[in-house]
Amino acid sequence: MELELRHLRVLCAIADAGSVGRAAAELGYSQPAVSTQLRRIERYFGEPVFERGPAGVQLTPYGFEVVASARDVLARADAIGRRPAAGAVAARRTLRVAATNSPMLAGMVSGLRARMADVSLAVNSVYASSRIVELLEEGAVDAGLAA
Numbered sequence: 001m002e003l004e005l006r007h008l009r010v011l012c013a014i015a016d017a018g019s020v021g022r023a024a025a026e027l028g029y030s031q032p033a034v035s036t037q038l039r040r041i042e043r044y045f046g047e048p049v050f051e052r053g054p055a056g057v058q059l060t061p062y063g064f065e066v067v068a069s070a071r072d073v074l075a076r077a078d079a080i081g082r083r084p085a086a087g088a089v090a091a092r093r094t095l096r097v098a099a100t101n102s103p104m105l106a107g108m109v110s111g112l113r114a115r116m117a118d119v120s121l122a123v124n125s126v127y128a129s130s131r132i133v134e135l136l137e138e139g140a141v142d143a144g145l146a147a
Helices: 005-017 020-027 031-045 061-080 086-091 103-115 129-138
Strands: 050-053 056-059 093-100 119-126 143-145
Touching: 005 020, 005 031, 005 056, 005 061, 020 031, 020 056, 056 061, 061 103, 093 103, 093 129, 103 119, 103 143, 119 129, 129 143
Parallel strands: 093 119, 093 143
Antiparallel strands: 050 056
Protein backbone atom coordinates (compact mmCIF):
# COMPACT_ATOMS: atom_id res chain seq x y z
CA MET A 1 0.00 0.00 0.00
CA GLU A 2 1.15 3.52 -0.76
CA LEU A 3 -0.02 6.24 1.62
CA GLU A 4 -2.32 8.74 -0.11
CA LEU A 5 -4.08 11.96 0.86
CA ARG A 6 -7.37 10.07 1.16
CA HIS A 7 -5.82 7.91 3.88
CA LEU A 8 -4.78 11.01 5.80
CA ARG A 9 -8.32 12.40 5.46
CA VAL A 10 -9.71 9.18 6.94
CA LEU A 11 -7.35 9.42 9.93
CA CYS A 12 -8.29 13.05 10.56
CA ALA A 13 -12.00 12.31 10.23
CA ILE A 14 -11.75 9.47 12.76
CA ALA A 15 -9.75 11.64 15.17
CA ASP A 16 -12.26 14.50 14.84
CA ALA A 17 -15.34 12.28 15.16
CA GLY A 18 -14.00 10.13 17.99
CA SER A 19 -15.44 7.00 16.41
CA VAL A 20 -15.08 5.03 13.22
CA GLY A 21 -18.85 4.92 12.68
CA ARG A 22 -19.33 8.68 13.00
CA ALA A 23 -16.31 9.31 10.76
CA ALA A 24 -17.72 6.93 8.15
CA ALA A 25 -21.04 8.77 8.17
CA GLU A 26 -19.29 12.14 7.76
CA LEU A 27 -17.17 10.79 4.91
CA GLY A 28 -20.12 9.11 3.21
CA TYR A 29 -18.66 5.61 3.55
CA SER A 30 -19.83 2.51 5.38
CA GLN A 31 -18.41 1.77 8.82
CA PRO A 32 -16.88 -1.56 7.68
CA ALA A 33 -15.13 0.20 4.77
CA VAL A 34 -13.57 2.79 7.09
CA SER A 35 -12.61 0.09 9.63
CA THR A 36 -10.89 -1.89 6.87
CA GLN A 37 -9.11 1.22 5.64
CA LEU A 38 -7.96 2.04 9.18
CA ARG A 39 -6.55 -1.47 9.64
CA ARG A 40 -4.61 -1.10 6.36
CA ILE A 41 -3.27 2.29 7.39
CA GLU A 42 -2.19 1.03 10.82
CA ARG A 43 -0.57 -1.99 9.19
CA TYR A 44 1.31 0.42 6.91
CA PHE A 45 2.55 2.41 9.93
CA GLY A 46 3.34 -0.73 11.90
CA GLU A 47 1.58 0.37 15.06
CA PRO A 48 -1.85 1.51 16.22
CA VAL A 49 -2.93 5.10 15.62
CA PHE A 50 -6.07 4.72 17.75
CA GLU A 51 -7.02 2.87 20.92
CA ARG A 52 -10.45 1.33 20.50
CA GLY A 53 -12.93 1.34 23.36
CA PRO A 54 -16.65 0.93 23.96
CA ALA A 55 -17.18 4.72 23.73
CA GLY A 56 -15.20 5.13 20.50
CA VAL A 57 -11.55 5.68 19.69
CA GLN A 58 -8.76 7.78 21.17
CA LEU A 59 -5.43 8.65 19.62
CA THR A 60 -2.40 6.79 20.86
CA PRO A 61 0.70 8.90 21.56
CA TYR A 62 1.98 7.82 18.15
CA GLY A 63 -1.43 8.66 16.69
CA PHE A 64 -1.15 12.25 17.93
CA GLU A 65 2.05 12.63 15.91
CA VAL A 66 0.57 10.97 12.83
CA VAL A 67 -2.64 13.02 12.84
CA ALA A 68 -0.77 16.29 13.46
CA SER A 69 1.47 15.52 10.49
CA ALA A 70 -1.54 14.43 8.41
CA ARG A 71 -3.29 17.73 9.10
CA ASP A 72 -0.18 19.63 8.06
CA VAL A 73 0.19 17.64 4.83
CA LEU A 74 -3.49 18.09 3.98
CA ALA A 75 -3.29 21.84 4.64
CA ARG A 76 -0.24 22.10 2.40
CA ALA A 77 -1.90 20.04 -0.33
CA ASP A 78 -5.02 22.22 -0.16
CA ALA A 79 -2.87 25.35 -0.38
CA ILE A 80 -1.24 24.20 -3.63
CA GLY A 81 -4.40 24.95 -5.56
CA ARG A 82 -4.75 28.36 -3.95
CA ARG A 83 -1.35 29.79 -4.90
CA PRO A 84 -1.64 33.36 -6.11
CA ALA A 85 -0.57 34.52 -9.56
CA ALA A 86 3.18 35.14 -10.04
CA GLY A 87 2.82 38.93 -9.73
CA ALA A 88 0.86 38.64 -6.51
CA VAL A 89 3.55 36.69 -4.67
CA ALA A 90 5.60 39.82 -3.98
CA ALA A 91 2.60 41.46 -2.28
CA ARG A 92 2.10 38.60 0.19
CA ARG A 93 2.61 39.31 3.85
CA THR A 94 4.29 36.84 6.17
CA LEU A 95 2.89 35.91 9.57
CA ARG A 96 5.70 34.60 11.78
CA VAL A 97 4.47 32.11 14.39
CA ALA A 98 6.40 30.30 17.11
CA ALA A 99 4.73 27.13 18.37
CA THR A 100 5.31 24.09 20.49
CA ASN A 101 4.70 20.86 18.61
CA SER A 102 1.16 19.83 19.48
CA PRO A 103 -1.83 18.30 17.70
CA MET A 104 -3.36 21.80 17.63
CA LEU A 105 -0.58 23.16 15.41
CA ALA A 106 -1.62 21.51 12.17
CA GLY A 107 -5.25 22.54 12.64
CA MET A 108 -4.21 26.10 13.36
CA VAL A 109 -1.99 26.20 10.27
CA SER A 110 -4.77 24.75 8.14
CA GLY A 111 -7.30 27.24 9.50
CA LEU A 112 -5.02 30.22 8.98
CA ARG A 113 -4.18 29.18 5.44
CA ALA A 114 -7.86 28.73 4.62
CA ARG A 115 -8.90 32.08 6.11
CA MET A 116 -5.87 34.15 5.13
CA ALA A 117 -4.85 32.95 1.67
CA ASP A 118 -2.96 36.18 0.99
CA VAL A 119 -0.68 35.64 4.01
CA SER A 120 2.41 33.47 3.93
CA LEU A 121 2.92 31.52 7.14
CA ALA A 122 6.35 30.89 8.69
CA VAL A 123 6.24 28.53 11.67
CA ASN A 124 9.16 28.35 14.08
CA SER A 125 8.91 25.12 16.10
CA VAL A 126 10.22 25.48 19.66
CA TYR A 127 10.41 23.08 22.59
CA ALA A 128 9.68 25.33 25.54
CA SER A 129 6.79 27.77 25.75
CA SER A 130 9.11 30.18 27.58
CA ARG A 131 11.09 30.45 24.34
CA ILE A 132 7.92 31.58 22.56
CA VAL A 133 7.64 34.47 25.03
CA GLU A 134 11.28 35.40 24.40
CA LEU A 135 10.76 35.37 20.63
CA LEU A 136 7.67 37.58 20.99
CA GLU A 137 9.57 40.03 23.20
CA GLU A 138 12.46 40.14 20.71
CA GLY A 139 10.04 40.86 17.86
CA ALA A 140 11.26 37.74 16.04
CA VAL A 141 7.70 36.38 15.70
CA ASP A 142 4.24 37.91 15.41
CA ALA A 143 2.29 35.26 17.31
CA GLY A 144 2.78 32.20 19.49
CA LEU A 145 0.95 28.95 20.21
CA ALA A 146 1.73 26.73 23.17
CA ALA A 147 -0.29 23.76 24.30
